Amino acid sequence: MTALIWFRDDLSLADHAALQAGAEEAGGIVALYVLDEESAETRPLGGAARWWLHESLSRLRADLAALGIPLVLRRGASERIVAEVAEESRATHVFWNRRYGSERHLDARLKASMRERGIDARSFRGGLLFEPWTVATATGTPYRVYTPFWRACLALPAPAAPLPVPETLTAAALQPASEALDAWQLQPTRPNWAGGLADRWTPGETAALGSLDRFLDERAPGYRERRDFPAIDAGSELSPHLRWGEISPRTVWHRALAAATETGVDVGTFLSEVGWREFASHTLFHHTGVDRAGNAEPGLHVRGINPQFDGFPWRRPDANELAAWQRGETGFGVVDAGMRELWQSGFMHNRVRMITASFLTKNLLIDWRVGEAWFWDTLVDADAASNPFNWQWVSGCGADAAPYFRVFNPETQQHKFDRDGGYVDRWAPDSVMLPQLVDLRETRVRALAAYESIKLAPRERSAP
DNA sequence: TCGACCTTCGA
DNA sequence: CGAAGGTCG
Numbered sequence: 001m002t003a004l005i006w007f008r009d010d011l012s013l014a015d016h017a018a019l020q021a022g023a024e025e026a027g028g029i030v031a032l033y034v035l036d037e038e039s040a041e042t043r044p045l046g047g048a049a050r051w052w053l054h055e056s057l058s059r060l061r062a063d064l065a066a067l068g069i070p071l072v073l074r075r076g077a078s079e080r081i082v083a084e085v086a087e088e089s090r091a092t093h094v095f096w097n098r099r100y101g102s103e104r105h106l107d108a109r110l111k112a113s114m115r116e117r118g119i120d121a122r123s124f125r126g127g128l129l130f131e132p133w134t135v136a137t138a139t140g141t142p143y144r145v146y147t148p149f150w151r152a153c154l155a156l157p158a159p160a161a162p163l164p165v166p167e168t169l170t171a172a173a174l175q176p177a178s179e180a181l182d183a184w185q186l187q188p189t190r191p192n193w194a195g196g197l198a199d200r201w202t203p204g205e206t207a208a209l210g211s212l213d214r215f216l217d218e219r220a221p222g223y224r225e226r227r228d229f230p231a232i233d234a235g236s237e238l239s240p241h242l243r244w245g246e247i248s249p250r251t252v253w254h255r256a257l258a259a260a261t262e263t264g265v266d267v268g269t270f271l272s273e274v275g276w277r278e279f280a281s282h283t284l285f286h287h288t289g290v291d292r293a294g295n296a297e298p299g300l301h302v303r304g305i306n307p308q309f310d311g312f313p314w315r316r317p318d319a320n321e322l323a324a325w326q327r328g329e330t331g332f333g334v335v336d337a338g339m340r341e342l343w344q345s346g347f348m349h350n351r352v353r354m355i356t357a358s359f360l361t362k363n364l365l366i367d368w369r370v371g372e373a374w375f376w377d378t379l380v381d382a383d384a385a386s387n388p389f390n391w392q393w394v395s396g397c398g399a400d401a402a403p404y405f406r407v408f409n410p411e412t413q414q415h416k417f418d419r420d421g422g423y424v425d426r427w428a429p430d431s432v433m434l435p436q437l438v439d440l441r442e443t444r445v446r447a448l449a450a451y452e453s454i455k456l457a458p459r460e461r462s463a464p
Numbered sequence: 465t466c467g468a469c470c471t472t473c474g475a
Numbered sequence: 476c477g478a479a480g481g482t483c484g
Binding site for chain 1: 478479480481482483484
Binding site: 145146147148228272276350351354393400405406407408409412413444 | 469470471472473474475
């Protein structure tokens, strides 16, 4: 009896339901990771995510090796590879933890074809606190507004306690050959880029737990008051670890509540941020397919949730403007600091993400998907649900009827949240010398007019 | 049905 | 303090 455990967005040994089931039910384990850049349902990884994946896989491989289990690495279309590896190892069981985006359709097909061959193929709870089909309004529809969504989640039975790392694992006798991790060339070729990522981040399960503990010990007490100021390191920095399932949200949830009980610290605001991650994934689950394809335009990978915005008069991206935004050379300090923090470290402070996104979509009037694609490529925490969701939220074309007239003013924001200039000085001290790319007042008026145009006559607009 | 409400605001 | 318009119960 051999269980093939297919690792995907769950690169950990703790709270891994599929691995736990394999340890309990089968005599031997085969651990597999598939780099799938072929299937239509998977979105090709961005550069920063590829770097993270390389590091995370090498740590998972070491952690598994310490328990006597090799990690088999294969590249190709998931359905073909999993079938091949199951065959090569004479697997009787194939177990995995659920995914909730478009990939779940691929998973469903694979499960059916495995079962046809008499293999016990099963999926287990994945990287969410609540299964998306358990959260709905009184009329059974998906929530479109965050606050009632999260209230409903909190009224559900608490998420299951995280599972421990299995105490004993036995390697299956037949271990299929693995490709070499280095041969996948996940590391960026651009000199120095990976250096900036490595300076700030340590991927892997051990580091993830360390970040959570440090956050709960040191940062949670002041989190609510300090989190909006980008010059202060007030966040948990857990987002890339959650993205790859190096830590599960159930572990975060239960440890946070334990800390609250122990020390009385308020973790409500922090868990509510985990709630936003949850909301994005649930929303994507209910708008199946928007995370993939459907775009004629090259480089844009996602569709919008709200069809009313299909005819929105975005300006054709001016190459100079777009480059100035990407490089952090707009002449607006907090925008430039944010964009350079992103490029140099693979991350951007949450509030600054909103400011830079508002600047691109409102002041430059460039399609949110252009910015989404840049963030996808450069963020270590780039997530197929959260990234498009948050871009649409900021640009006012998400599921909720957002107040589109709410245009962030980067100067006002900088004055409010970086008054002492700590953040701008750290990342873009020369920004003050640069000419400002746009007139904030004129471009604000222009954006409001554009939004007005689809509101008044959504059907009269011709397709772009 | 209807009223309270909507993460992150600009002026 | 006003800026829409939809969501939710």
